[in-house]
Amino acid sequence: MADQQHLEHAPHSHVTPLYVYFTVFFALAIGTLLTWYASTIDLQEWNTPVALIIATIKAVLVILFFMHVKYSTRLTWVVVVASFLWLGVLFVLTFADYLTRGWLMK
Protein backbone atom coordinates (compact mmCIF):
# COMPACT_ATOMS: atom_id res chain seq x y z
CA MET A 1 0.00 0.00 0.00
CA ALA A 2 2.94 2.30 0.70
CA ASP A 3 4.45 4.36 -2.07
CA GLN A 4 7.45 2.30 -3.09
CA GLN A 5 9.62 5.29 -3.99
CA HIS A 6 9.60 6.42 -0.35
CA LEU A 7 10.90 3.14 1.02
CA GLU A 8 14.53 3.23 0.00
CA HIS A 9 16.59 5.62 2.08
CA ALA A 10 14.13 8.43 2.38
CA PRO A 11 16.08 10.34 5.07
CA HIS A 12 13.32 10.65 7.64
CA SER A 13 10.25 11.59 5.81
CA HIS A 14 7.67 8.85 5.35
CA VAL A 15 4.36 10.36 6.41
CA THR A 16 1.87 7.54 6.94
CA PRO A 17 -1.62 8.36 5.61
CA LEU A 18 -4.17 8.93 8.37
CA TYR A 19 -6.43 6.08 7.23
CA VAL A 20 -3.62 3.59 7.89
CA TYR A 21 -3.36 4.69 11.54
CA PHE A 22 -7.13 4.51 12.03
CA THR A 23 -7.40 1.11 10.29
CA VAL A 24 -4.65 -0.29 12.53
CA PHE A 25 -6.39 1.20 15.57
CA PHE A 26 -9.70 -0.48 14.71
CA ALA A 27 -7.92 -3.78 14.02
CA LEU A 28 -6.31 -3.54 17.49
CA ALA A 29 -9.66 -2.77 19.15
CA ILE A 30 -11.36 -5.68 17.36
CA GLY A 31 -8.43 -7.93 18.34
CA THR A 32 -8.94 -6.94 21.99
CA LEU A 33 -12.66 -7.79 21.86
CA LEU A 34 -11.87 -11.03 20.01
CA THR A 35 -9.27 -12.15 22.55
CA TRP A 36 -11.75 -11.44 25.37
CA TYR A 37 -14.57 -13.32 23.58
CA ALA A 38 -12.29 -16.28 22.73
CA SER A 39 -11.44 -16.64 26.43
CA THR A 40 -15.13 -17.03 27.36
CA ILE A 41 -15.74 -20.03 25.08
CA ASP A 42 -14.28 -23.49 25.49
CA LEU A 43 -11.90 -24.23 22.60
CA GLN A 44 -10.32 -27.23 24.36
CA GLU A 45 -6.54 -27.07 23.92
CA TRP A 46 -6.87 -24.17 21.47
CA ASN A 47 -7.70 -21.39 23.97
CA THR A 48 -4.06 -20.59 24.68
CA PRO A 49 -2.81 -20.72 21.04
CA VAL A 50 -5.72 -18.49 19.92
CA ALA A 51 -4.88 -15.88 22.61
CA LEU A 52 -1.20 -16.03 21.62
CA ILE A 53 -1.94 -15.69 17.89
CA ILE A 54 -4.25 -12.67 18.38
CA ALA A 55 -1.71 -10.94 20.67
CA THR A 56 1.10 -11.62 18.17
CA ILE A 57 -0.91 -10.20 15.25
CA LYS A 58 -1.70 -7.09 17.34
CA ALA A 59 1.99 -6.67 18.25
CA VAL A 60 3.09 -7.05 14.60
CA LEU A 61 0.55 -4.39 13.52
CA VAL A 62 1.87 -1.97 16.16
CA ILE A 63 5.50 -2.66 15.21
CA LEU A 64 4.97 -2.33 11.44
CA PHE A 65 2.68 0.71 11.34
CA PHE A 66 2.71 2.63 14.65
CA MET A 67 6.46 2.09 15.08
CA HIS A 68 7.12 2.68 11.37
CA VAL A 69 9.30 -0.41 10.97
CA LYS A 70 7.61 -1.07 7.62
CA TYR A 71 9.22 2.13 6.36
CA SER A 72 12.52 1.77 8.25
CA THR A 73 16.00 0.97 6.97
CA ARG A 74 17.19 -2.61 6.60
CA LEU A 75 19.57 -2.12 9.53
CA THR A 76 16.56 -1.37 11.76
CA TRP A 77 14.84 -4.50 10.43
CA VAL A 78 17.91 -6.55 11.40
CA VAL A 79 17.78 -5.29 15.01
CA VAL A 80 14.01 -5.83 15.27
CA VAL A 81 14.15 -9.35 13.85
CA ALA A 82 17.21 -10.18 15.99
CA SER A 83 15.30 -9.10 19.13
CA PHE A 84 12.59 -11.65 18.50
CA LEU A 85 15.08 -14.25 17.34
CA TRP A 86 16.81 -14.05 20.75
CA LEU A 87 13.44 -14.11 22.49
CA GLY A 88 12.72 -17.27 20.50
CA VAL A 89 16.03 -18.83 21.61
CA LEU A 90 15.18 -17.98 25.24
CA PHE A 91 11.79 -19.71 25.03
CA VAL A 92 12.66 -22.66 22.79
CA LEU A 93 15.75 -23.75 24.70
CA THR A 94 14.09 -23.27 28.10
CA PHE A 95 11.04 -25.29 27.12
CA ALA A 96 13.12 -27.92 25.34
CA ASP A 97 14.22 -28.61 28.92
CA TYR A 98 11.04 -28.12 30.99
CA LEU A 99 8.57 -29.77 28.62
CA THR A 100 10.68 -32.90 28.13
CA ARG A 101 11.66 -33.63 31.73
CA GLY A 102 9.01 -36.32 32.18
CA TRP A 103 9.93 -38.17 29.01
CA LEU A 104 12.80 -40.18 30.47
CA MET A 105 10.57 -41.67 33.18
CA LYS A 106 8.22 -43.26 30.65
Add this chain to the structure above:
Amino acid sequence: MSDLALGNEHHHHHPFLQHHFEDLGQQHEASTLGMWMFLCTEILFFGGILCAYWIYRVMYPEAWAVAAELQNKLYGGLNTIVLIISSLTMALAVRAAQVGSRMWQLGMLFATLIFGSVFLAVKGIEYSMHWHEGLFPGSHFTWHEHPAVAQKVQLFMCFYWGLTGLHALHMIIGAGLLLWIIGRAWRNDFGPEYYAPVEIMGLYWHFVDIVWIFLFPFLYLIHGVHHG
Protein backbone atom coordinates in the same frame (compact mmCIF):
# COMPACT_ATOMS: atom_id res chain seq x y z
CA MET B 1 23.62 9.11 -3.56
CA SER B 2 20.75 11.54 -3.30
CA ASP B 3 22.08 12.49 0.14
CA LEU B 4 24.84 14.55 -1.44
CA ALA B 5 22.46 16.60 -3.48
CA LEU B 6 20.25 16.99 -0.44
CA GLY B 7 23.21 18.09 1.69
CA ASN B 8 24.13 20.79 -0.77
CA GLU B 9 20.67 22.25 -0.62
CA HIS B 10 20.95 22.73 3.12
CA HIS B 11 23.64 25.33 3.59
CA HIS B 12 22.24 26.50 6.89
CA HIS B 13 23.21 24.52 9.98
CA HIS B 14 20.12 23.10 11.69
CA PRO B 15 20.30 23.96 15.42
CA PHE B 16 19.60 20.34 16.43
CA LEU B 17 22.08 18.70 14.03
CA GLN B 18 24.91 17.30 16.13
CA HIS B 19 28.39 17.80 14.70
CA HIS B 20 29.23 14.10 14.37
CA PHE B 21 26.40 13.48 11.89
CA GLU B 22 26.45 14.27 8.19
CA ASP B 23 22.86 15.44 8.07
CA LEU B 24 19.55 15.24 9.91
CA GLY B 25 18.56 12.13 7.96
CA GLN B 26 21.61 10.23 9.19
CA GLN B 27 21.08 11.55 12.71
CA HIS B 28 17.44 10.40 12.64
CA GLU B 29 18.36 6.91 11.43
CA ALA B 30 21.04 6.60 14.13
CA SER B 31 18.51 7.62 16.81
CA THR B 32 15.93 5.12 15.56
CA LEU B 33 18.49 2.33 15.40
CA GLY B 34 19.79 3.12 18.88
CA MET B 35 16.26 3.12 20.28
CA TRP B 36 15.57 -0.28 18.73
CA MET B 37 18.78 -1.62 20.29
CA PHE B 38 17.44 -0.46 23.66
CA LEU B 39 14.00 -1.94 22.92
CA CYS B 40 15.76 -5.25 22.11
CA THR B 41 17.09 -5.32 25.69
CA GLU B 42 13.59 -4.43 26.94
CA ILE B 43 12.00 -7.25 24.92
CA LEU B 44 14.45 -9.71 26.48
CA PHE B 45 13.96 -8.17 29.95
CA PHE B 46 10.19 -8.70 29.89
CA GLY B 47 10.72 -11.91 27.90
CA GLY B 48 12.76 -13.44 30.71
CA ILE B 49 10.01 -12.82 33.28
CA LEU B 50 7.35 -14.07 30.87
CA CYS B 51 9.41 -17.22 30.29
CA ALA B 52 9.40 -17.89 34.06
CA TYR B 53 5.64 -17.17 34.06
CA TRP B 54 5.10 -19.80 31.33
CA ILE B 55 7.19 -22.43 33.12
CA TYR B 56 4.89 -22.17 36.17
CA ARG B 57 1.78 -21.88 34.00
CA VAL B 58 2.69 -25.21 32.37
CA MET B 59 3.41 -26.73 35.80
CA TYR B 60 0.26 -25.42 37.55
CA PRO B 61 -2.40 -24.85 34.85
CA GLU B 62 -5.35 -25.12 37.26
CA ALA B 63 -3.99 -22.64 39.80
CA TRP B 64 -3.22 -20.22 36.96
CA ALA B 65 -6.81 -20.48 35.67
CA VAL B 66 -8.21 -19.96 39.19
CA ALA B 67 -5.93 -16.94 39.72
CA ALA B 68 -6.90 -15.35 36.39
CA GLU B 69 -10.55 -15.59 37.47
CA LEU B 70 -9.67 -13.31 40.40
CA GLN B 71 -8.68 -10.51 38.02
CA ASN B 72 -11.13 -7.83 36.97
CA LYS B 73 -11.57 -8.55 33.25
CA LEU B 74 -13.67 -5.42 32.73
CA TYR B 75 -10.96 -3.11 34.11
CA GLY B 76 -8.25 -5.05 32.29
CA GLY B 77 -10.12 -4.91 28.98
CA LEU B 78 -11.00 -1.24 29.44
CA ASN B 79 -7.36 -0.46 30.14
CA THR B 80 -6.30 -2.35 27.00
CA ILE B 81 -8.61 -0.15 24.91
CA VAL B 82 -7.40 2.99 26.73
CA LEU B 83 -3.78 2.06 25.99
CA ILE B 84 -4.53 1.33 22.33
CA ILE B 85 -6.20 4.76 22.03
CA SER B 86 -3.11 6.34 23.63
CA SER B 87 -0.95 4.53 21.06
CA LEU B 88 -3.11 5.96 18.27
CA THR B 89 -2.82 9.51 19.65
CA MET B 90 0.96 9.01 20.06
CA ALA B 91 1.27 7.89 16.42
CA LEU B 92 -0.82 10.92 15.38
CA ALA B 93 1.47 13.21 17.43
CA VAL B 94 4.50 11.91 15.50
CA ARG B 95 2.62 12.48 12.26
CA ALA B 96 1.69 16.02 13.35
CA ALA B 97 5.39 16.71 13.95
CA GLN B 98 6.23 15.29 10.51
CA VAL B 99 3.78 17.62 8.79
CA GLY B 100 4.77 20.53 11.05
CA SER B 101 1.53 21.15 12.93
CA ARG B 102 2.43 22.42 16.39
CA MET B 103 -1.20 22.60 17.51
CA TRP B 104 -2.04 18.97 16.62
CA GLN B 105 1.28 17.83 18.01
CA LEU B 106 0.53 19.42 21.39
CA GLY B 107 -3.07 18.19 21.34
CA MET B 108 -2.16 14.59 20.53
CA LEU B 109 0.77 14.50 22.99
CA PHE B 110 -1.48 15.85 25.70
CA ALA B 111 -4.19 13.30 24.81
CA THR B 112 -1.57 10.53 25.08
CA LEU B 113 -0.61 11.80 28.53
CA ILE B 114 -4.28 11.87 29.61
CA PHE B 115 -5.02 8.32 28.37
CA GLY B 116 -1.79 7.08 29.98
CA SER B 117 -2.90 8.64 33.26
CA VAL B 118 -6.35 7.04 32.97
CA PHE B 119 -4.63 3.67 32.53
CA LEU B 120 -2.54 4.21 35.66
CA ALA B 121 -5.60 5.36 37.64
CA VAL B 122 -7.56 2.21 36.70
CA LYS B 123 -4.48 0.11 37.55
CA GLY B 124 -4.36 1.85 40.93
CA ILE B 125 -8.01 0.94 41.61
CA GLU B 126 -7.25 -2.69 40.72
CA TYR B 127 -4.18 -2.72 42.99
CA SER B 128 -6.23 -1.34 45.86
CA MET B 129 -8.91 -4.02 45.32
CA HIS B 130 -6.34 -6.83 45.22
CA TRP B 131 -4.65 -5.48 48.34
CA HIS B 132 -7.95 -5.57 50.26
CA GLU B 133 -8.75 -9.04 48.90
CA GLY B 134 -5.52 -10.27 50.51
CA LEU B 135 -3.94 -10.96 47.13
CA PHE B 136 -0.60 -9.26 47.78
CA PRO B 137 2.14 -11.92 48.14
CA GLY B 138 3.91 -12.37 51.44
CA SER B 139 2.51 -11.93 54.94
CA HIS B 140 -0.40 -9.90 53.49
CA PHE B 141 -1.57 -12.88 51.44
CA THR B 142 -4.74 -14.03 53.22
CA TRP B 143 -6.74 -15.36 50.26
CA HIS B 144 -7.73 -19.01 50.82
CA GLU B 145 -10.92 -19.73 48.88
CA HIS B 146 -9.31 -22.79 47.32
CA PRO B 147 -6.78 -23.94 49.95
CA ALA B 148 -5.43 -26.64 47.62
CA VAL B 149 -4.07 -24.09 45.15
CA ALA B 150 -3.67 -21.03 47.44
CA GLN B 151 0.14 -21.25 47.45
CA LYS B 152 0.28 -21.46 43.65
CA VAL B 153 -2.21 -18.61 43.32
CA GLN B 154 0.19 -16.62 45.48
CA LEU B 155 2.96 -17.49 43.01
CA PHE B 156 0.74 -16.25 40.16
CA MET B 157 0.13 -13.02 42.09
CA CYS B 158 3.93 -12.54 42.35
CA PHE B 159 4.01 -12.51 38.56
CA TYR B 160 0.88 -10.34 38.43
CA TRP B 161 2.26 -7.63 40.72
CA GLY B 162 5.77 -7.91 39.27
CA LEU B 163 4.78 -7.76 35.60
CA THR B 164 2.03 -5.13 35.91
CA GLY B 165 4.22 -3.18 38.36
CA LEU B 166 7.16 -3.07 35.93
CA HIS B 167 4.74 -2.17 33.15
CA ALA B 168 3.25 0.63 35.27
CA LEU B 169 6.78 1.86 36.08
CA HIS B 170 7.43 2.07 32.33
CA MET B 171 4.17 4.02 31.95
CA ILE B 172 5.20 6.48 34.68
CA ILE B 173 8.62 6.99 33.04
CA GLY B 174 6.77 7.39 29.70
CA ALA B 175 4.49 10.05 31.21
CA GLY B 176 7.58 11.93 32.47
CA LEU B 177 9.17 11.75 29.00
CA LEU B 178 5.88 12.95 27.49
CA LEU B 179 5.95 16.04 29.73
CA TRP B 180 9.47 16.79 28.47
CA ILE B 181 8.44 16.27 24.81
CA ILE B 182 5.33 18.45 25.34
CA GLY B 183 7.62 21.20 26.68
CA ARG B 184 9.82 20.97 23.60
CA ALA B 185 6.82 20.87 21.26
CA TRP B 186 5.53 23.96 23.07
CA ARG B 187 8.84 25.72 22.20
CA ASN B 188 8.23 24.63 18.59
CA ASP B 189 11.39 22.51 18.44
CA PHE B 190 9.94 19.95 16.05
CA GLY B 191 8.98 20.02 12.40
CA PRO B 192 9.29 18.05 9.15
CA GLU B 193 13.12 18.36 9.25
CA TYR B 194 13.65 17.40 12.86
CA TYR B 195 11.25 15.29 14.90
CA ALA B 196 13.48 12.42 16.06
CA PRO B 197 12.69 12.90 19.80
CA VAL B 198 8.94 12.62 19.10
CA GLU B 199 9.56 9.52 16.98
CA ILE B 200 11.72 7.94 19.73
CA MET B 201 9.07 8.83 22.34
CA GLY B 202 6.55 7.05 20.09
CA LEU B 203 8.73 3.93 19.82
CA TYR B 204 8.96 3.74 23.63
CA TRP B 205 5.22 4.32 24.13
CA HIS B 206 4.21 1.73 21.53
CA PHE B 207 6.61 -0.80 23.04
CA VAL B 208 4.95 -0.37 26.44
CA ASP B 209 1.60 -0.85 24.68
CA ILE B 210 2.85 -4.11 23.12
CA VAL B 211 3.89 -5.41 26.55
CA TRP B 212 0.33 -4.83 27.77
CA ILE B 213 -1.12 -6.49 24.64
CA PHE B 214 0.52 -9.69 25.92
CA LEU B 215 -0.04 -9.10 29.65
CA PHE B 216 -3.81 -8.73 29.22
CA PRO B 217 -4.50 -12.29 27.93
CA PHE B 218 -1.69 -13.77 30.06
CA LEU B 219 -2.90 -12.35 33.39
CA TYR B 220 -6.65 -11.80 32.93
CA LEU B 221 -7.92 -14.28 30.34
CA ILE B 222 -6.92 -17.85 31.06
CA HIS B 223 -9.65 -20.28 30.10
CA GLY B 224 -9.84 -22.80 32.92
CA VAL B 225 -10.62 -26.39 31.98
CA HIS B 226 -12.70 -27.00 35.09
CA HIS B 227 -14.61 -23.75 34.77
CA GLY B 228 -16.34 -24.87 31.58
